[in-house]
Amino acid sequence: MTRTRWKSALPALLALALVVAACGDDDATTTTAGTAATTTTVAATTTTAAATTTTEAPNPYEGETLEMLIGFSAGGGNDLVSRIVAQYLGQELGANIVPVNEPGAGGLAAANSAFTAGASDGSVVVNTSQSLVLAQALEDETVLYDHAALHWLGSVSSLPVVCVTRTGAGYTSIDELIDGPAVPVGATAPGSIPFDSAVAINGALGTNFNVITGYEGSSEILLAIERGELDGLCIALIPAILEWIQTGFAVPLVVMGEVPAGQDDWEAALEGVPRAGDLAEGAQAQELLTAVQGPNDMVYAYAVHPDTPADRVAALQAGFEAMLANPDFATALEELGRIFAPKNAAEVQTLVESILSLSPETAQLLKDLREGN
Numbered sequence: 001m002t003r004t005r006w007k008s009a010l011p012a013l014l015a016l017a018l019v020v021a022a023c024g025d026d027d028a029t030t031t032t033a034g035t036a037a038t039t040t041t042v043a044a045t046t047t048t049a050a051a052t053t054t055t056e057a058p059n060p061y062e063g064e065t066l067e068m069l070i071g072f073s074a075g076g077g078n079d080l081v082s083r084i085v086a087q088y089l090g091q092e093l094g095a096n097i098v099p100v101n102e103p104g105a106g107g108l109a110a111a112n113s114a115f116t117a118g119a120s121d122g123s124v125v126v127n128t129s130q131s132l133v134l135a136q137a138l139e140d141e142t143v144l145y146d147h148a149a150l151h152w153l154g155s156v157s158s159l160p161v162v163c164v165t166r167t168g169a170g171y172t173s174i175d176e177l178i179d180g181p182a183v184p185v186g187a188t189a190p191g192s193i194p195f196d197s198a199v200a201i202n203g204a205l206g207t208n209f210n211v212i213t214g215y216e217g218s219s220e221i222l223l224a225i226e227r228g229e230l231d232g233l234c235i236a237l238i239p240a241i242l243e244w245i246q247t248g249f250a251v252p253l254v255v256m257g258e259v260p261a262g263q264d265d266w267e268a269a270l271e272g273v274p275r276a277g278d279l280a281e282g283a284q285a286q287e288l289l290t291a292v293q294g295p296n297d298m299v300y301a302y303a304v305h306p307d308t309p310a311d312r313v314a315a316l317q318a319g320f321e322a323m324l325a326n327p328d329f330a331t332a333l334e335e336l337g338r339i340f341a342p343k344n345a346a347e348v349q350t351l352v353e354s355i356l357s358l359s360p361e362t363a364q365l366l367k368d369l370r371e372g373n
Contacts, residue, residue: 059093059094059315060122060311060312060315061093061094061095061122061312061315061316061319062093062094062095063094063095064093064095064096064123065095065096065097065098066090066093066095066096066097066098066122066123066124066125067097067098067100067119067123067124067125068082068083068085068086068097068098068099068100068125068127069100069102069110069114069118069124069125069126069127070082070099070100070101070102070103070110070127071102071103071104071106071107071108071109071110071111071126071127071128071129072101072103072106072107072127072129073101073103074101077300077336077338078107078127078129078300079099079101080336081127081156081157081300081333081336081338082099082127082300082302083099084329084332084333084336085127085156085300085302085323086098086099086125088323088326088328088329088332089125089319089320089323091323092319092320092322092323092326093315093316093319097125105142106129106131106132106191107127107128107129107132108129108132108135108142108143110126111126111128111129111132111143111145112142112143112144112145114126114305115144115145115150115303115305115306116144116145118305119305120305120306120307120308121308121309121312122304122305122308122309122312122313122315122316124304124305125153125302125303125304125316126302126303126304127300127301127302128147128150128301128302128303130155130295130296130298130299130301131191131192131193131196131295132147133147133294133295133298133352133355133356134191134196134291134292134294134295134355134358135191136356137291137355137356137357137358137363138358138363138366138367139363145306146306147352147356148349148352148353148356149306150303150304150305150306150352151303151304151305151306151308151313151316151317151345152301152302152303152317152345152348152349152352153302153303153304153316153317153320153345154301154302154317154320154321154324154342154343154344154345154347154348155298155299155300155301155302155342155343155348156299156300156324156333156338156340156341156342157299157300157333157338157339157340157341157342158257158260158296158297158298158299158339158341158343159193159236159237159257159296159297159299159339160236160237160255160256160257160258160259160260160293160296161193161197161234161235161236161237161255161256161257161293161296162234162235162236162237162241162252162253162254162255162256162270162273163185163197163198163201163209163232163233163234163252163253163254163255163256164232164233164234164235164241164244164245164250164251164252164253165183165185165231165232165250165251165253166225166226166228166231166232166249166250166251167248167249167250167251168228169183169231169232171183171231171251171253172251173253174205174207174253174254174274174279177207177208177209177253178205178206178207179206179208180207180208181208182208182209182210183207183208183209183210183231183232184210184212184229184230184231185198185209185210185211185212185230185231185232185233185234186211186212186213186215186220186221186224186225186230186233187211187212187213187215187221187233188213188214188215188216188217188221189213189214190213190370190373191370193234193235193236193296194211194218194221194233194234194235195211195213195370195373196292196366196370197234197235197256197292197293198211198233198234198373199211199366199369199370199373200256200288200289200291200292200293200366200369201234201254201256201276201289202369202373203285203288203365203366203369204276204279204280204285204286204288204289205254205276205279205280205285209234210373211373212230218233218235218238218240221233221235222240225250232250232253234256236296236299237259237263237266237339238337239337242265242266242269245269245270246265246269252269252270252273253273254273254274254275254276254279255270255273255274255275255276256275256276256277256289256292256293256296257293257296257297258275260339260340260341261341262340263339276289277289277290284359284361284362284365287358287359287362288362288365288366290354291355291358291362291363291366292366294351294354294355295355297343297351298343298348298351298352300338301348302320304316317344317345320344320345321344321345324342324344
């Protein structure tokens with residue numbers, strides 16, 4: 001694999017500094033004319049050589065060992081994807097990136113530690129939870145750092161959300177649920193995709209999803225739906241939900257976000273299903289949906305400490321973008337059942353700033369929806 005070639009004027013500047021230092025020596029100013037001419041010729045030759053050989057500088061990460069900090073347990077989605085990122089990003093940088101799991105508080109514990117008291121030399125790449133950006137926008141005091149100040153490398157996936165109900169529940173359209181009956185749906189806790197998506201749609205469209213929390217994860221929620229304990233859920237596009245729709249076990253009612261290009265199976269499964277943004281009326285309803293869906297458009301995002309030196313940030317961002325362009329990386333991600341819909345550093349930064357610009361009124365609305373469910 002061809003690694004990124006790092007460009008710099010540093011060697012030229014060093015060579016020029018040496019020449020200037022030689023010309024400024026007190027002894028040099030008192031030499032004979034012949035010696036001075038010789039010195040001038042050597043200086044010119046040295047400068048020319050520097051100009052022709054110093055358009056490249058060493059990759060600052062070549063041969064180094066870095067850490068990939070994963071704030072989640074081994075074996076989960078963030079862990080599996082981050083290990084692939086560590087492998088392919090390491091190849092681009094010529095470095096060895098070692099995955100380290102530090103689970104706790106949905107990734108918050110590791111992020112707080114890394115971005116406040118962690119290494120600031122670019123030696124630790126952090127797999128961040130996209131939900132923490134919204135937590136900061138809601139002024140959650142447990143988030144101890146500013147997402148806008150981080151140096152983002154990029155993200156690798158985007159997860160639109162679909163709300164489905166099991167066919168046995170009898171619902172066939174989101175229209176039936178607007179100002180309609182309470183529909184029990186599952187979630188782990190407030191702040192999770194199933195919870196926030198359901199209450200955001202309640203607030204924006206006037207549905208009455210009754211979110212039942214306490215499930216350990218999506219697999220437990222799916223089992224509860226299969227047993228008839230729940231009627232449905234709002235969840236990211238995952239293979240199990242696609243199979244449910246294709247087999248007729250579940251009915252898709254509404255979608256938040258856009259299905260990434262190239263996802264033909266999902267396009268077919270969601271054909272004709274309305275987008276929540278098209279149904280929402282009023283600026284606040286639109287802002288609410290955008291705020292909740294925004295983090296899901298930067299899934300499996302990576303960043304480094306705010307004080308990381310600029311040359312190392314540039315190297316990491318270039319390496320990450322080269323990794324995203326590697327078809328082998330996209331294949332490895334898709335083999336995990338993940339949607340490959342990447343964003344580069346600038347795109348993630350723009351999205352983060354958009355989420356953090358949430359108006360106080362809409363932030364309070366979302367807090368009220370979480371508390372009042």
